[in-house]
Amino acid sequence: MKILVTAKRVEDPESKIKVKPDGTGIVQEGLKYKINPFDEIAVEEGLRLVAKHTGEVVVVSIGGKEVQEQLRHALAMGATRAVWVNHTGALDQLGIAGLLQKVVEKEKPDMVVLGKQSIDDDQNQVGQYLAEFLGWSQATFASKVESLESEQEKNKVPALQVGADGKTVRVVREVDNGLATLECALPAVVTTDLRLNLPRYASLPGIMKAKSKPIEELTPQKLGVDVTPKIQVVKMSSPPPRKAGIKVPDVAGLVDKLRNEAKVV
Secondary structure, X not given: OEEEEEOOEEEOOOOOOOEOOOOOXXXXXXXXXXXXXXXXXXXXXXXHHHHHHOOEEEEEEEEOHHHHHHHHHHHHHOOOEEEEEEOOOOOOHHHHHHHHHHHHHHHOOOEEEEEOXXXXXXXXXXXXXXXXXXXXXXXXXXXXXXXXXXXXXXXXXXXOEEOOOOOEEEEEEEEOOEEXXXXXXXXXXXXXXOOOOOOOOOOHHHHHHHOOOOEEEEOHHHHXXXXXXXXXXXXXXXXXXXXXXXXXXXXXXXXXXXXXXXXXX
């Protein structure tokens, strides 16, 4: 079984994000970066699936040379090899999905597993676009039946269940009134939610091995994809400063504030 997973480079959520004075973006100096947490979960799930069914995990990232750091991280976790789409310009979700489509058509995986969204733009669109472009079945927000403290999780049992014939995948996803279980024909696109698994730490031997694992370089031109953005960010701005909280003497005072000042009751 071949699993293709994504590894987007995003700002470390522990970093303090500042918007540029002219609103054209964020201040890059001093920022730390890491693999998108939802993608890291996708890498972990891909590794568990190939551990059970044999095969390989191929990790892909799009960006400048710096995204190789996130590819090496996924390789250190255990991914077999990596694909780097070298592109430094602006991209929108359609462009990203178009590039991933061409990588998928080249690699011909049995399944694509990617984060449901990236934490820097929270768009939650690429997985759905990719499934549409490929004409594949899709299951979004894959979650887990057992808790993350369960024996299954401790033993790294995959939450995505591939059928005995290798032609279907069963996916549990959270919905408003509980859990829903989908069964999709393979190949399929699956997006991962936070409650799917606990990603492993990259071991020191894994980090050393990752240095010699291959990274194939591609470009939008080689893939034949026009990535001219159809969506442009006009301006960015910081959220308004949060007002200081207050203490109320009793419940009646709280209700009065909610009714007469916040006007929410």
